[in-house]
Amino acid sequence: MPLTKKNPRSKFFELLQDQIQNEFHASQQYIALAVWFDNEDLPQLAKHFYRQAVEERNHALAMVQYMLDTDHHVEIPGVPEVRNEFTAPIELIQLALDQEKQVARDIESLVRAARDADDYTSEQFMHWFLAEQVEEISQMSTLLTVAKRAGDDVFEIERFLHRETVGDGGDAADMPPVAGGAL
Template identity: 75%
Template sequence: MVTKKSEPRSKFYELLQAQVHNEFNASQQYIALAVWFDNEDLPQLAKHFYKQSIEERNHALALVQYLMDTDHHVEIPGTGEVRNDFSDPAQLVELALEQEKEVASDIKTLAKAARAEDDYQAEQFMQWFLKEQVEEISQMSTLLNVVKRAKGNMFDVEQFLHRETVGDGGDDPTMPPVAGGAL
Protein backbone atom coordinates (compact mmCIF):
# COMPACT_ATOMS: atom_id res chain seq x y z
CA MET A 1 0.00 0.00 0.00
CA VAL A 2 1.39 3.40 -1.01
CA THR A 3 0.73 6.24 1.41
CA LYS A 4 0.95 9.89 0.58
CA LYS A 5 3.82 11.89 1.94
CA SER A 6 2.43 14.21 4.53
CA GLU A 7 3.50 17.78 5.08
CA PRO A 8 4.26 18.87 8.63
CA ARG A 9 1.06 19.90 10.39
CA SER A 10 0.89 23.67 10.57
CA LYS A 11 -1.61 25.70 12.57
CA PHE A 12 -3.53 26.34 9.33
CA TYR A 13 -3.86 22.63 8.53
CA GLU A 14 -4.88 21.79 12.09
CA LEU A 15 -7.60 24.47 11.87
CA LEU A 16 -8.65 23.24 8.43
CA GLN A 17 -9.11 19.70 9.74
CA ALA A 18 -11.23 21.13 12.59
CA GLN A 19 -13.26 23.09 10.03
CA VAL A 20 -14.12 19.86 8.22
CA HIS A 21 -15.84 18.83 11.47
CA ASN A 22 -17.58 22.21 11.77
CA GLU A 23 -18.95 22.03 8.22
CA PHE A 24 -20.23 18.47 8.63
CA ASN A 25 -21.81 19.46 11.95
CA ALA A 26 -23.48 22.47 10.28
CA SER A 27 -24.83 20.09 7.63
CA GLN A 28 -26.34 17.85 10.31
CA GLN A 29 -27.84 20.83 12.14
CA TYR A 30 -29.47 22.00 8.92
CA ILE A 31 -30.98 18.54 8.43
CA ALA A 32 -32.48 18.82 11.93
CA LEU A 33 -33.96 22.22 11.03
CA ALA A 34 -35.31 20.88 7.73
CA VAL A 35 -36.94 17.91 9.45
CA TRP A 36 -38.53 20.20 12.05
CA PHE A 37 -40.01 22.40 9.29
CA ASP A 38 -41.05 19.31 7.32
CA ASN A 39 -42.83 17.93 10.37
CA GLU A 40 -44.64 21.26 10.79
CA ASP A 41 -45.92 21.07 7.18
CA LEU A 42 -43.75 23.99 6.03
CA PRO A 43 -42.37 22.53 2.79
CA GLN A 44 -40.59 25.65 1.47
CA LEU A 45 -38.66 26.16 4.70
CA ALA A 46 -37.89 22.43 4.82
CA LYS A 47 -36.66 22.50 1.21
CA HIS A 48 -34.50 25.55 1.95
CA PHE A 49 -32.76 23.87 4.90
CA TYR A 50 -32.34 20.51 3.14
CA LYS A 51 -30.49 22.45 0.41
CA GLN A 52 -28.44 24.27 3.06
CA SER A 53 -27.45 20.91 4.51
CA ILE A 54 -26.16 19.74 1.14
CA GLU A 55 -24.29 23.01 0.66
CA GLU A 56 -22.51 22.60 4.02
CA ARG A 57 -21.67 19.00 3.17
CA ASN A 58 -20.15 20.22 -0.09
CA HIS A 59 -18.13 22.83 1.82
CA ALA A 60 -16.74 20.10 4.10
CA LEU A 61 -15.76 17.98 1.13
CA ALA A 62 -14.14 20.95 -0.64
CA LEU A 63 -11.91 21.29 2.43
CA VAL A 64 -11.23 17.54 2.29
CA GLN A 65 -10.29 17.80 -1.40
CA TYR A 66 -7.88 20.65 -0.65
CA LEU A 67 -6.25 18.63 2.13
CA MET A 68 -5.82 15.69 -0.25
CA ASP A 69 -4.56 17.94 -3.05
CA THR A 70 -1.89 19.34 -0.73
CA ASP A 71 -0.77 15.88 0.46
CA HIS A 72 -2.17 16.22 3.96
CA HIS A 73 -3.68 13.42 5.97
CA VAL A 74 -7.46 13.70 6.22
CA GLU A 75 -9.62 12.38 9.01
CA ILE A 76 -13.37 12.34 8.55
CA PRO A 77 -14.77 13.29 11.94
CA GLY A 78 -18.02 12.51 13.64
CA THR A 79 -20.32 15.45 14.19
CA GLY A 80 -21.12 17.27 17.38
CA GLU A 81 -24.38 17.83 19.16
CA VAL A 82 -27.38 18.79 17.06
CA ARG A 83 -30.30 20.73 18.47
CA ASN A 84 -33.73 19.31 17.62
CA ASP A 85 -36.12 20.98 20.06
CA PHE A 86 -37.65 24.34 19.18
CA SER A 87 -40.81 26.17 20.13
CA ASP A 88 -41.20 28.52 17.16
CA PRO A 89 -39.79 28.95 13.63
CA ALA A 90 -37.83 32.10 14.46
CA GLN A 91 -35.64 30.08 16.84
CA LEU A 92 -34.54 27.83 14.00
CA VAL A 93 -33.56 30.69 11.70
CA GLU A 94 -31.83 32.50 14.59
CA LEU A 95 -29.81 29.34 15.24
CA ALA A 96 -28.91 29.13 11.54
CA LEU A 97 -27.79 32.78 11.51
CA GLU A 98 -25.63 32.30 14.62
CA GLN A 99 -24.15 29.15 13.10
CA GLU A 100 -23.20 31.06 9.94
CA LYS A 101 -21.62 33.85 12.00
CA GLU A 102 -19.54 31.26 13.88
CA VAL A 103 -18.42 29.70 10.60
CA ALA A 104 -17.49 33.15 9.27
CA SER A 105 -15.33 33.72 12.34
CA ASP A 106 -13.69 30.30 11.85
CA ILE A 107 -13.00 31.06 8.18
CA LYS A 108 -11.41 34.42 9.08
CA THR A 109 -9.21 32.61 11.62
CA LEU A 110 -8.16 30.15 8.91
CA ALA A 111 -7.33 32.96 6.47
CA LYS A 112 -5.27 34.74 9.16
CA ALA A 113 -3.39 31.52 9.96
CA ALA A 114 -2.57 30.97 6.28
CA ARG A 115 -1.32 34.53 5.97
CA ALA A 116 0.73 34.29 9.18
CA GLU A 117 2.41 31.14 7.82
CA ASP A 118 3.10 32.76 4.42
CA ASP A 119 1.04 29.98 2.85
CA TYR A 120 -0.18 31.89 -0.19
CA GLN A 121 -1.98 28.94 -1.74
CA ALA A 122 -3.95 28.30 1.45
CA GLU A 123 -4.74 32.00 1.76
CA GLN A 124 -6.01 32.07 -1.82
CA PHE A 125 -8.09 28.93 -1.19
CA MET A 126 -9.78 30.58 1.80
CA GLN A 127 -10.86 33.62 -0.27
CA TRP A 128 -13.81 31.73 -1.75
CA PHE A 129 -15.01 30.72 1.71
CA LEU A 130 -14.73 34.31 2.97
CA LYS A 131 -16.94 35.45 0.09
CA GLU A 132 -19.35 32.58 0.67
CA GLN A 133 -19.86 33.51 4.32
CA VAL A 134 -20.94 37.03 3.35
CA GLU A 135 -23.68 35.46 1.21
CA GLU A 136 -24.63 32.91 3.90
CA ILE A 137 -25.00 35.52 6.64
CA SER A 138 -26.91 37.83 4.32
CA GLN A 139 -29.41 35.15 3.30
CA MET A 140 -30.04 34.00 6.88
CA SER A 141 -30.46 37.63 8.00
CA THR A 142 -33.00 38.16 5.23
CA LEU A 143 -34.86 34.99 6.12
CA LEU A 144 -34.92 35.93 9.81
CA ASN A 145 -36.29 39.39 8.95
CA VAL A 146 -39.04 37.81 6.84
CA VAL A 147 -39.96 35.36 9.62
CA LYS A 148 -40.10 38.18 12.19
CA ARG A 149 -42.17 40.43 9.93
CA ALA A 150 -44.63 37.59 9.30
CA LYS A 151 -45.46 37.68 13.05
CA GLY A 152 -46.30 34.00 13.17
CA ASN A 153 -48.01 33.76 9.77
CA MET A 154 -45.80 31.08 8.29
CA PHE A 155 -47.91 31.00 5.14
CA ASP A 156 -46.38 34.39 4.28
CA VAL A 157 -42.87 33.00 4.84
CA GLU A 158 -43.67 29.96 2.70
CA GLN A 159 -44.96 32.22 -0.10
CA PHE A 160 -41.84 34.39 0.15
CA LEU A 161 -39.53 31.38 -0.21
CA HIS A 162 -41.60 29.99 -3.07
CA ARG A 163 -41.45 33.34 -4.89
CA GLU A 164 -37.94 34.61 -4.05
CA THR A 165 -34.46 33.17 -4.37
CA VAL A 166 -32.60 33.27 -1.08
CA GLY A 167 -28.90 32.59 -1.61
CA ASP A 168 -27.25 30.92 -4.59
CA GLY A 169 -28.52 27.44 -3.76
CA GLY A 170 -24.98 26.11 -3.74
CA ASP A 171 -24.61 26.54 -7.50
CA ASP A 172 -21.55 28.81 -7.49
CA PRO A 173 -19.32 27.79 -10.43
CA THR A 174 -16.29 29.35 -8.70
CA MET A 175 -16.53 26.95 -5.74
CA PRO A 176 -13.37 24.91 -5.16
CA PRO A 177 -13.48 21.23 -6.22
CA VAL A 178 -15.45 18.91 -3.93
CA ALA A 179 -14.18 15.44 -3.03
CA GLY A 180 -16.42 12.94 -4.81
CA GLY A 181 -18.20 15.75 -6.68
CA ALA A 182 -20.68 18.31 -5.45
CA LEU A 183 -24.25 17.20 -4.85
Protein backbone atom coordinates in the same frame (compact mmCIF):
# COMPACT_ATOMS: atom_id res chain seq x y z
CA MET B 1 1.28 -1.63 1.63
CA PRO B 2 3.54 1.26 2.70
CA LEU B 3 1.98 4.54 3.73
CA THR B 4 2.86 7.57 1.69
CA LYS B 5 4.61 10.38 3.49
CA LYS B 6 2.30 13.33 4.06
CA ASN B 7 3.17 16.97 4.60
CA PRO B 8 3.50 18.04 8.24
CA ARG B 9 0.53 19.88 9.71
CA SER B 10 0.77 23.63 10.12
CA LYS B 11 -1.60 25.62 12.31
CA PHE B 12 -3.62 26.36 9.16
CA PHE B 13 -4.09 22.67 8.34
CA GLU B 14 -4.98 21.85 11.95
CA LEU B 15 -7.66 24.57 11.82
CA LEU B 16 -8.80 23.33 8.41
CA GLN B 17 -9.23 19.82 9.82
CA ASP B 18 -11.34 21.35 12.63
CA GLN B 19 -13.34 23.33 10.07
CA ILE B 20 -14.20 20.14 8.20
CA GLN B 21 -15.89 18.96 11.38
CA ASN B 22 -17.65 22.34 11.74
CA GLU B 23 -18.97 22.14 8.18
CA PHE B 24 -20.24 18.57 8.63
CA HIS B 25 -21.84 19.63 11.92
CA ALA B 26 -23.53 22.57 10.17
CA SER B 27 -24.81 20.15 7.53
CA GLN B 28 -26.30 17.87 10.18
CA GLN B 29 -27.81 20.82 12.05
CA TYR B 30 -29.44 22.04 8.84
CA ILE B 31 -30.90 18.56 8.29
CA ALA B 32 -32.38 18.73 11.80
CA LEU B 33 -33.91 22.13 10.97
CA ALA B 34 -35.25 20.85 7.66
CA VAL B 35 -36.83 17.83 9.32
CA TRP B 36 -38.46 20.05 11.96
CA PHE B 37 -39.93 22.24 9.21
CA ASP B 38 -41.04 19.14 7.28
CA ASN B 39 -42.76 17.84 10.39
CA GLU B 40 -44.56 21.18 10.75
CA ASP B 41 -45.80 20.99 7.13
CA LEU B 42 -43.68 23.95 6.02
CA PRO B 43 -42.29 22.60 2.73
CA GLN B 44 -40.53 25.76 1.49
CA LEU B 45 -38.58 26.18 4.72
CA ALA B 46 -37.80 22.44 4.75
CA LYS B 47 -36.58 22.57 1.14
CA HIS B 48 -34.45 25.63 1.89
CA PHE B 49 -32.70 23.95 4.82
CA TYR B 50 -32.26 20.60 3.04
CA ARG B 51 -30.42 22.58 0.32
CA GLN B 52 -28.36 24.34 2.98
CA ALA B 53 -27.39 20.94 4.43
CA VAL B 54 -26.09 19.76 1.05
CA GLU B 55 -24.22 23.04 0.58
CA GLU B 56 -22.45 22.67 3.94
CA ARG B 57 -21.59 19.06 3.10
CA ASN B 58 -20.06 20.26 -0.16
CA HIS B 59 -18.04 22.89 1.73
CA ALA B 60 -16.63 20.20 4.03
CA LEU B 61 -15.68 18.01 1.08
CA ALA B 62 -14.09 20.94 -0.77
CA MET B 63 -11.84 21.34 2.26
CA VAL B 64 -11.15 17.60 2.23
CA GLN B 65 -10.21 17.82 -1.46
CA TYR B 66 -7.84 20.71 -0.75
CA MET B 67 -6.11 18.70 1.97
CA LEU B 68 -5.80 15.74 -0.40
CA ASP B 69 -4.50 17.99 -3.19
CA THR B 70 -1.85 19.45 -0.89
CA ASP B 71 -0.78 16.01 0.36
CA HIS B 72 -2.10 16.37 3.92
CA HIS B 73 -3.61 13.56 5.96
CA VAL B 74 -7.38 13.94 6.30
CA GLU B 75 -9.59 12.46 8.97
CA ILE B 76 -13.34 12.47 8.59
CA PRO B 77 -14.61 13.47 12.02
CA GLY B 78 -17.75 12.71 13.90
CA VAL B 79 -19.97 15.66 14.68
CA PRO B 80 -21.26 17.08 17.96
CA GLU B 81 -24.91 16.67 18.89
CA VAL B 82 -27.37 18.77 16.93
CA ARG B 83 -30.31 20.62 18.37
CA ASN B 84 -33.68 19.12 17.47
CA GLU B 85 -36.15 20.74 19.87
CA PHE B 86 -37.74 24.04 18.90
CA THR B 87 -41.00 25.86 19.47
CA ALA B 88 -41.18 28.39 16.62
CA PRO B 89 -39.65 28.89 13.16
CA ILE B 90 -37.88 32.07 14.23
CA GLU B 91 -35.76 30.01 16.69
CA LEU B 92 -34.48 27.81 13.88
CA ILE B 93 -33.66 30.71 11.60
CA GLN B 94 -31.87 32.54 14.44
CA LEU B 95 -29.85 29.40 15.15
CA ALA B 96 -28.89 29.20 11.45
CA LEU B 97 -27.83 32.87 11.41
CA ASP B 98 -25.76 32.45 14.59
CA GLN B 99 -24.16 29.33 13.11
CA GLU B 100 -23.22 31.19 9.89
CA LYS B 101 -21.72 34.06 11.88
CA GLN B 102 -19.58 31.58 13.82
CA VAL B 103 -18.44 29.93 10.59
CA ALA B 104 -17.46 33.36 9.25
CA ARG B 105 -15.28 33.94 12.33
CA ASP B 106 -13.73 30.48 11.87
CA ILE B 107 -12.98 31.15 8.19
CA GLU B 108 -11.36 34.49 9.11
CA SER B 109 -9.14 32.61 11.59
CA LEU B 110 -8.13 30.21 8.83
CA VAL B 111 -7.21 33.09 6.52
CA ARG B 112 -5.21 34.70 9.32
CA ALA B 113 -3.35 31.42 10.03
CA ALA B 114 -2.49 30.99 6.35
CA ARG B 115 -1.31 34.59 6.10
CA ASP B 116 0.78 34.28 9.29
CA ALA B 117 2.49 31.21 7.79
CA ASP B 118 3.08 32.95 4.44
CA ASP B 119 0.96 30.18 2.91
CA TYR B 120 -0.46 32.20 0.03
CA THR B 121 -1.99 29.20 -1.72
CA SER B 122 -4.07 28.29 1.33
CA GLU B 123 -4.99 31.92 1.88
CA GLN B 124 -6.22 32.13 -1.71
CA PHE B 125 -8.19 28.89 -1.27
CA MET B 126 -9.97 30.39 1.74
CA HIS B 127 -10.98 33.59 -0.08
CA TRP B 128 -13.85 31.77 -1.79
CA PHE B 129 -15.17 30.76 1.65
CA LEU B 130 -14.90 34.35 2.92
CA ALA B 131 -17.12 35.56 0.06
CA GLU B 132 -19.48 32.62 0.59
CA GLN B 133 -19.99 33.59 4.23
CA VAL B 134 -21.07 37.09 3.22
CA GLU B 135 -23.80 35.48 1.09
CA GLU B 136 -24.75 32.97 3.80
CA ILE B 137 -25.08 35.62 6.53
CA SER B 138 -27.00 37.92 4.20
CA GLN B 139 -29.51 35.25 3.23
CA MET B 140 -30.10 34.14 6.82
CA SER B 141 -30.43 37.77 7.94
CA THR B 142 -33.04 38.35 5.23
CA LEU B 143 -34.91 35.20 6.20
CA LEU B 144 -34.86 36.24 9.87
CA THR B 145 -36.19 39.70 8.99
CA VAL B 146 -39.01 38.15 6.96
CA ALA B 147 -39.79 35.76 9.84
CA LYS B 148 -39.91 38.63 12.34
CA ARG B 149 -42.22 40.63 10.08
CA ALA B 150 -44.44 37.58 9.51
CA GLY B 151 -44.93 37.11 13.24
CA ASP B 152 -47.27 34.19 13.81
CA ASP B 153 -48.13 33.91 10.10
CA VAL B 154 -45.51 31.29 9.16
CA PHE B 155 -47.15 30.90 5.77
CA GLU B 156 -45.90 34.38 4.92
CA ILE B 157 -42.36 32.99 5.24
CA GLU B 158 -43.40 30.07 3.03
CA ARG B 159 -44.80 32.46 0.40
CA PHE B 160 -41.60 34.53 0.51
CA LEU B 161 -39.39 31.48 -0.08
CA HIS B 162 -41.67 30.25 -2.86
CA ARG B 163 -41.56 33.65 -4.57
CA GLU B 164 -37.94 34.75 -3.97
CA THR B 165 -34.56 33.20 -4.63
CA VAL B 166 -32.60 33.18 -1.39
CA GLY B 167 -28.92 32.36 -1.89
CA ASP B 168 -27.33 30.55 -4.78
CA GLY B 169 -28.47 27.10 -3.71
CA GLY B 170 -24.89 25.92 -3.59
CA ASP B 171 -24.45 26.22 -7.35
CA ALA B 172 -21.56 28.69 -7.37
CA ALA B 173 -19.57 28.08 -10.54
CA ASP B 174 -16.31 29.18 -8.92
CA MET B 175 -16.56 26.85 -5.90
CA PRO B 176 -13.37 24.87 -5.22
CA PRO B 177 -13.43 21.20 -6.29
CA VAL B 178 -15.35 18.87 -3.99
CA ALA B 179 -14.05 15.41 -3.03
CA GLY B 180 -16.28 12.89 -4.78
CA GLY B 181 -18.07 15.67 -6.68
CA ALA B 182 -20.57 18.24 -5.50
CA LEU B 183 -24.14 17.14 -4.91
